[in-house]
Amino acid sequence: MTLDEILASLFPAGHDVKNDNGVLLGAAPLRSGARALVIGVADRIPLGVDEAIRLSRYVLESSEDGPILVLVDSDSQRMSKRDELLGLNEFLSHLAKCLIYADVKGRPTIGLLYGHSAAGAFLATALATRFLVGVPGAQPAVMDLPSMSKVTKLPLDVLEQRAKSTPVFAPGLDNLAQTGAVHQIWDATVSLADQLDALLKSLPDAKDRRAALGKARGGRVKAAEIAERVRGLALLAE
Numbered sequence: 001m002t003l004d005e006i007l008a009s010l011f012p013a014g015h016d017v018k019n020d021n022g023v024l025l026g027a028a029p030l031r032s033g034a035r036a037l038v039i040g041v042a043d044r045i046p047l048g049v050d051e052a053i054r055l056s057r058y059v060l061e062s063s064e065d066g067p068i069l070v071l072v073d074s075d076s077q078r079m080s081k082r083d084e085l086l087g088l089n090e091f092l093s094h095l096a097k098c099l100i101y102a103d104v105k106g107r108p109t110i111g112l113l114y115g116h117s118a119a120g121a122f123l124a125t126a127l128a129t130r131f132l133v134g135v136p137g138a139q140p141a142v143m144d145l146p147s148m149s150k151v152t153k154l155p156l157d158v159l160e161q162r163a164k165s166t167p168v169f170a171p172g173l174d175n176l177a178q179t180g181a182v183h184q185i186w187d188a189t190v191s192l193a194d195q196l197d198a199l200l201k202s203l204p205d206a207k208d209r210r211a212a213l214g215k216a217r218g219g220r221v222k223a224a225e226i227a228e229r230v231r232g233l234a235l236l237a238e
Contacts, residue, residue, distance in 0.1 A: 001114055001188055003019065003024075003043075003071070003073065006071065006114050009193060010028070010196060011028040012193055014029070015028030015029075017038045021045070022041060022043045022074075023051050023054055024039055024040035024042050025058050027062075030067075031197050034065075034066035034067070035064050036069050037062050037064045038071065039055050039068065039069075041055075041071075041072055042071070042074075042115075045075060046076060046078035046079070047075075047076075047078060047125070048083045048091075049086045049088055052088075052092055052094065052095045052124065053091055053095075056091075059099065060098055064107075066107070067109070068099065068102055068103075068108070068110070068129075069110050069196075070099065070111045070112065070128075072111060072115065072121075072122070072126045073113075074117045074125070075121065076118040076119035076121050077119055077121050089120075092120050092121075092123070092124040093124070096128035099128040099129060108130055108203050109131075110130065110131050110132075110196075110200075111132040111133070113133070113182070114134070114137070115139065117139075117140045117141075118140070118144060118171075119141075119142065119143060119147075122140055122141070123142075130203075131203060132182050132183050133182065133185070133199070134182050134185050134186070135186050136188050138173045140173060141171030141172070142176075145160060145163065167179050167219040168219065178218065178219030179217075180212070180215075180219060180220060181214075183209075184199070211227050212224050
């Protein structure tokens with residue numbers, strides 16, 4: 001689905017979301033009568049310090065009190081010397097913290113993957129929301145296999161083979177849903193406004209359920225257990 005199709009299906013009553021060189025900023029009415037703040041990254045641009053600080057400022061300065069919808073079609077983080085020297089990691093973490101802060105203060109955050117996203121841009125936007133959904137055709141990846149090969153020193157053909165049976169090695173919407181990173185895959189042939197309305201009416205609290213979902217779906221069978229053991233040990237140490 002294109003960005004225009006996504007927005008038209010989400011907000012049939014209209015919206016004021018603007019695409020400014022790949023940075024999405026605006027708001028739109030919901031069927032409940034509330035207004036959603038809408039931010040995001042479009043046109044598969046890389047997320048750099050300039051984009052991250054604009055999105056962060058928009059969240060912090062917003063006078064809306066409804067949910068925050070984060071639409072994502074990005075490249076990875078911007079890999080430039082300028083951005084790295086300015087502290088890109090801090091800008092990305094600041095954006096993620098702004099979204100998390102808004103969520104714990106009562107403004108549910110929902111990520112919607114409709115295009116590509118990877119690496120730091122994926123972590124600071126889509127994965128920083130409480131509830132992440134995708135539409136068919138989305139192409140998320142925490143790390144693509146060629147990059148993973150460089151980091152792990154494993155041959156690319158070995159990773160490609162393992163990706164066929166182990167979702168944590170594999171990019172793609174279905175694999176990330178199996179690991180629990182993506183909570184739901186929406187039906188692009190049905191009104192997105194209907195699906196968003198249903199989600200908002202039954203939205204779970206801000207507790208992170210990704211590990212539990214990964215265990216239930218067979219994509220990350222150990223993460224929930226290990227996290228709980230670490231939590232138990234930390235409580236014993238207090």
